[in-house]
Amino acid sequence: MFGVARRLVAVVAALLLLGACGSAGPTGFTGITHAPYAVAATPLQNTDGSTYALTQATKPLTLVFFGYTHCEDYCPLVMNNLSVALQRLDEEDRSKVDLVFVTSDPARDTGPVLRKYLDRYGDGFLGLTGKLTDIVTVAKSLAVSVDDGTKLPDGGYDLTSHSTTITALGPDHTSTVLWDMETSSAQFAADFTAILHGKAPAAS
Template identity: 55%
Template sequence: MRRVLVAVLVAVGLTAGACGGGGSADPKFYGITHDAYQVLPDPLTDTSGKPFSLVDDTHKPLTLVFFGYTHCPDICPMVMSSLASALTRLSDSDKSKVQVVFVTTDPSRDTPAVLRRYLDRYNKAFIGLTGPIDEISKIALPLAVYVAQGQKLPSGGYDLNTHSTQVTAIGADHRARVLWDMDTSSAQFASDIHTLLQKAS
């Protein structure tokens, strides 16, 4: 299943232009496709205090990654609410094939316990990651998430600017070829996720 999803993500990149759709018989695809981004294997720390790598510990066919912070007043709650709502629109089968990972950009305040409480408000299955800000920035950079270019917070973390608030899809080959901007609705997320998983089955 994971191998097939690689081909699907590549196919989407070839057939769906940025924010565009495929043929008339295909559902509209809302994500933005791009050349493959590298996903680094360097581990961070999950909410149980264990190492977690976006390469070695992502075992579902589709992993959705968002970089943000728990004290974010607007964009982060909006995106996380949209993702949580999108999963409720999926069938149990589709839902079981999707993993959502939230990586903090404010590790001084976002301890594993703080992240767990925050994510549980959206979905108890969501994974939260924290670690040294330099490591977070290193992992974010190849995904075109510019943590260190955002506004620096008093805690030492970073508030992402409007160009680094995307949700990134990681395929089975540990490459990212699809992203969604912060204005993507839960219905649009759900439609795209279903399209990717359906073509992979």
């Protein structure tokens, strides 16, 4: 009797653990679909010093994440999961995806700093910096919150506050899908594959 009870407890615990790890919705798609957001054409600065606007993206899928290199928690988690997710894709699908990291801390995140940071996660990732006001403009166009430098009560400025969502841009430079920071690499990879093969849910 006690052995059966222990096995039942173990099964329930395993089910709870699986639920805690996150799961896709009934369609098997984890991302959140939404009405289209058109990204601003505001130019920012690439790590090589050239200007780059997100409206210049040419891949079928461009992933955009706003963060900063001194972030010690959420940013490394998201970047690691995105990096592993891209490694899960086959070579053909991987060639159709770009990953763009836009800093929310341009005072410290210069081009060389961003390049060194991104190279830790993979090859070919784009890093963008620029004027904080321009970064805020681009972020707002994608419904992403980036602190605009409002003075804090102690007299300083918090320039590193940002939303932790990841945005998918299509070739028309609009976004209809986003993910939260708790999305796993496997969930990202499955959703990227669905988007690239036209199997993602329609925007709601």
